[in-house]
Amino acid sequence: MKFLFPPILAVILLFSCASADRVIRPEADGIMPEEQAETRGLLEEEEPPPSEPETGEWTERAVPETENSLSEGSPMTRKQIETYIAESARRGFQPVLKDGGLYGAVYDLYGNGLQDYFILFAEAGELGTDFASLSDISRIYNPNVVPLAFYIQGFLQEPSRMVPGKRVDLGKRVVAGELTSLPLSKYGRLPFALIIDFINAEKVEQEWIIYGSRGITRFTIVETPSVGTIIRDLDDDGLIDIILRESALEEGVGSETFLTWYRWNGKIMDEYRTTNIVQNIQKFIKTCSSTMANREWNTFLRHALPWDTLRTLEAEGLSRSVILDRIFTAAPGEYGTAPPVSALDSIDYAVFPQITENPFIPAGDSFEFPLTVRIVTGGTDYLYTAVIVLNRNPFQQPQFYFALHQTPNPSDRR
Numbered sequence: 520m521k522f523l524f525p526p527i528l529a530v531i532l533l534f535s536c537a538s539a540d541r542v543i544r545p546e547a548d549g550i551m552p553e554e555q556a557e558t559r560g561l562l563e564e565e566e567p568p569p570s571e572p573e574t575g576e577w578t579e580r581a582v583p584e585t586e587n588s589l590s591e592g593s594p595m596t597r598k599q600i601e602t603y604i605a606e607s608a609r610r611g612f613q614p615v616l617k618d619g620g621l622y623g624a625v626y627d628l629y630g631n632g633l634q635d636y637f638i639l640f641a642e643a644g645e646l647g648t649d650f651a652s653l654s655d656i657s658r659i660y661n662p663n664v665v666p667l668a669f670y671i672q673g674f675l676q677e678p679s680r681m682v683p684g685k686r687v688d689l690g691k692r693v694v695a696g697e698l699t700s701l702p703l704s705k706y707g708r709l710p711f712a713l714i715i716d717f718i719n720a721e722k723v724e725q726e727w728i729i730y731g732s733r734g735i736t737r738f739t740i741v742e743t744p745s746v747g748t749i750i751r752d753l754d755d756d757g758l759i760d761i762i763l764r765e766s767a768l769e770e771g772v773g774s775e776t777f778l779t780w781y782r783w784n785g786k787i788m789d790e791y792r793t794t795n796i797v798q799n800i801q802k803f804i805k806t807c808s809s810t811m812a813n814r815e816w817n818t819f820l821r822h823a824l825p826w827d828t829l830r831t832l833e834a835e836g837l838s839r840s841v842i843l844d845r846i847f848t849a850a851p852g853e854y855g856t857a858p859p860v861s862a863l864d865s866i867d868y869a870v871f872p873q874i875t876e877n878p879f880i881p882a883g884d885s886f887e888f889p890l891t892v893r894i895v896t897g898g899t900d901y902l903y904t905a906v907i908v909l910n911r912n913p914f915q916q917p918q919f920y921f922a923l924h925q926t927p928n929p930s931d932r933r
Contacts, residue, residue, distance in 0.1 A: 593679055594633070603681050604638055604674055612670070615639040615695070617650035623671070624700035624713060628730065633676040637713055639698055642667040642691075653695045659720050666691035671713060671728055685735055687728050694718040701750075703729070703783060705757040710783055712759075731786060738781070738788040753912050758783045766877070772798045773875030780914050792914045796877045800907070803919045804871040811869040811894070816843060823921045846921045847903040850891060857901030860894070867895040879909045887922065 595603070604621060605614055615622040615638075623638035644667050646652040658664045668691050673684035696716025703710040710731040717724045725748075727738035740748055740763065749762040761781040769775040776796040781788045803822075810819040816839050820829055823846065832842055840861035849857040870893040879886035886909035894901045906922035 595676065595679065595681065600636065600674075600676070600681065604636060607672070607674070607683055608640055609670070609686065611642060612640045612668075613643045613648040615641050615648045615650050615653065622650050623698065626700060626702075626708075626711060628673070628675060628708060628711065630708060631677070633678070635676050636674040636681075637671060637700070638674065639669065639671055639695075639715065640686075641669050641695070650695070654697075656694060656718065658694050659718065664693055666693050668692075669695065669717075671715070673730070687735060687737065689715070689717070689726055692717040696723065701759065703759040705752075710758075727788065729783075729788065731783075733786045736787045753780065753914070754782075761788060769798070772801070774877070776877040778913055794914050794918065796879070796909070796913070797874060799918055800874050800878070803907075804874065808869045808871055812866050814866060819843075822917075824923075825917055825920050828920070828923075842923075845923045845925065847892065847905050848924050850902040850904045857894070857903055860903060863894065863896050863901075865896050867897070869894050878907075885909070885911060 601621060608614060621636070621638050623636060625634040625636055627633065628635045641648045641653060644665065653667070669689040670686045671689065672686045675682040675684060694717065696718050698713065698715040701712045701714060702708065703712055710729050712730070713728040715726050715728075717726065721743065723742040725740040725742060727740070729736045729738060738761075740761070742748065745766045747764050749764060750759060751762075752758060753760040753762065760783075763779040763781065765777045765779070766774055767777065775798060778794050778796065779790060780792045782791045783789075806822050807819065810816075810822065820839065820842060824832075824842075829842075840859075843861045844859045847860045849859065872890050878888040878890075880888070888907045888909075890905060890907065892903045892905055894903060906924075907919050908922050910918050910920070
């Protein structure tokens with residue numbers, strides 16, 4: 520995908536950070552002048568990476584001479600912008616190139632209608648700074664490859680000049696992955712994130728550089744075969760959240776899945792809540808089994824369905840029996856098709872599958888787990904199917920609930 524020149528529309532990240540070159544067109548809404556000044560001050564702040572003393576030498580190079588034949592207010596040309604950015608490189612570095620253009624993202628950070636540029640720079644080694652070479656996965660397995668240093672720098676565009684921003688040092692890396700960009704708020708331009716992957720043989724280090732109204736912050740995610748991420752607005756507050764999903768063996772449970780919720784607190788991506796899946800669904804199923812065996816249907820329904828769903832069904836005039844029969848669907852078994860659960864006079868016990876690992880698979884925008892329940896009554900076994908759903912926000916209660924099947928006829932309101 521060609522990137523940066525000319526700009527293209529961005530692809531919004533949802534469940535995972537897709538490997539795509541992000542380019543964001545200016546939004547129609549602006550922000551207040553004081554916010555513009557705050558953002559400009561943020562980006563004009565120069566800071567050398569920790570590995571290099573602050574001598575002022577390369578800081579001066581960050582503001583190169585450009586063609587000053589522009590009249591006041593005249594927009595810079597593409598060539599002038601490219602030249603300015605290339606000449607802004609720290610000594611020994613060059614902009615990364617991809618498909619003949621500078622590699623990075625464009626985004627109107629403070630709403631003046633002009634695109635601002637966020638460019639990836641790399642240490643200029645024997646390979647040069649072409650992205651195809653820097654992202655060559657075979658470099659991981661070559662013992663002679665020397666890691667190269669990277670940094671990202673933003674450039675604010677004004678009608679007749681570019682304002683250099685703070686350089687964010689990314690350290691020495693062997694293989695660079697895709698760089699993407701993501702506005703984190705649906706209500707304003709900030710916070711705004713640049714996301715770049717760096718790959719090695721065992722993991723992917725995902726660096727988030729987040730531009731907020733209080734400064735630029737870093738957030739690092741280390742992805743491995745047992746650690747992944749979900750990116751979405753979890754609590755519908757208009758801000759993108761990060762859910763870190765980690766699998767690990769836990770004694771007495773199985774292969775547990777731990778979830779950690781990170782949310783924007785106005786300054787940084789901060790850990791907010793944690794939960795797990797396997798142990799909690801084991802507890803959920805255990806309660807379902809015991810309440811069913813005791814025919815404590817009111818308790819079962821309060822446990823098995825979200826409160827607002829149950830209240831809506833009852834307000835529609837549906838009886839407890841009808842609701843139960845919408846949760847469990849009879850399945851053919853050794854003794855024939857099972858009768859409705861509500862018609863069983865007694866239940867000796869209800870047997871659910873043994874869960875020892877995360878059972879949920881995506882179904883659209885939700886996570887669902889179809890299962891078969893064996894109910895024994897009077898020495899006879901009956902089979903029923905049901906679907907357990909993981910709450911879209913798994914940190915809220917109820918974390919799990921049953922999906923409802925067929926819509927009953929009006930005559931079933933009993």
